[in-house]
Amino acid sequence: MDVSKAGIPVPLPNTKVPVHRILGRNPGPMTGPGTNSYLIGDQQLSLLDPGPRDDAQFDNFIAAIAGRKLSYILITHTHGDHSPGALRLQEATGAELVGLAAPEFGSHDQTFKPSKLWSDGDVIQTDEYSVRLIHTPGHVSNHFCFLIEQDQLLFTGDHILQGTTSVILPPDGDMTHYLDSLGQLEKMPLRFLAPGHGEVMADPGKEIRQLVAHRLKRESKVIGGLKELGRCTLDELVLVVYDDVGKHLIPWAKKTLTAHLIKLERDGAVRSENEHWQAL
Ligand SMILES: [Zn+2]
Numbered sequence: 562m563d564v565s566k567a568g569i570p571v572p573l574p575n576t577k578v579p580v581h582r583i584l585g586r587n588p589g590p591m592t593g594p595g596t597n598s599y600l601i602g603d604q605q606l607s608l609l610d611p612g613p614r615d616d617a618q619f620d621n622f623i624a625a626i627a628g629r630k631l632s633y634i635l636i637t638h639t640h641g642d643h644s645p646g647a648l649r650l651q652e653a654t655g656a657e658l659v660g661l662a663a664p665e666f667g668s669h670d671q672t673f674k675p676s677k678l679w680s681d682g683d684v685i686q687t688d689e690y691s692v693r694l695i696h697t698p699g700h701v702s703n704h705f706c707f708l709i710e711q712d713q714l715l716f717t718g719d720h721i722l723q724g725t726t727s728v729i730l731p732p733d734g735d736m737t738h739y740l741d742s743l744g745q746l747e748k749m750p751l752r753f754l755a756p757g758h759g760e761v762m763a764d765p766g767k768e769i770r771q772l773v774a775h776r777l778k779r780e781s782k783v784i785g786g787l788k789e790l791g792r793c794t795l796d797e798l799v800l801v802v803y804d805d806v807g808k809h810l811i812p813w814a815k816k817t818l819t820a821h822l823i824k825l826e827r828d829g830a831v832r833s834e835n836e837h838w839q840a841l
Pocket of ligand 1: 638719
């Protein structure tokens, strides 16, 4: 992977509000090319998802800010590849922290302390642009997408990724919430999706519909797998349902499979007993 571009601000094309993507120095199997941080605005800046704690990347942010005012640090969620860099940046700039604090379950960045309890629909207003907060639970419960209203540009964090699909991490992550959140976004007149990992996507409606279709196809594969195997364990089922992913991804596939099964149990389609699953 090309890490040479990491840390250098690259402008997004065709936006009224200036937005620069700054790629993180953390490429990997779960982060793709690395975490995308985004610097928004001209003089009143916001920085979205500073990524992991990384002194060199901190210096890159300070260089990109170039003496201007950093008003807000926006956090999509508190996974280690998105929020831990906020602490030092906030101390250095005095920017206000926007996002939701870490949930109790899962491995989250507990150092992130938002300035207040932010809610779905809150709007951050500067002289240059406005950013609307959209609560999109699913990948994790404290996930926000952020909308630049002037451009209908949506920062999607790990809710919608480019080049890969999000892992749903129960019990905090929830497949029902994930699909509901996607349904909510599908109704919005969006022009661009700027993900936490991967490239900007120019046809949001198509991307979202494909993602929903992908999840529903996987869900029908879960039902098909249970019918084929009969009463079975998660370890048995995952190999049938995720026969198209590499072995190294199976531990992650098990988490998302669990999320599918919890949803299907809630829907009355499957039942669990003594760590075995079966279709109804
Ligand atoms: Zn995440």
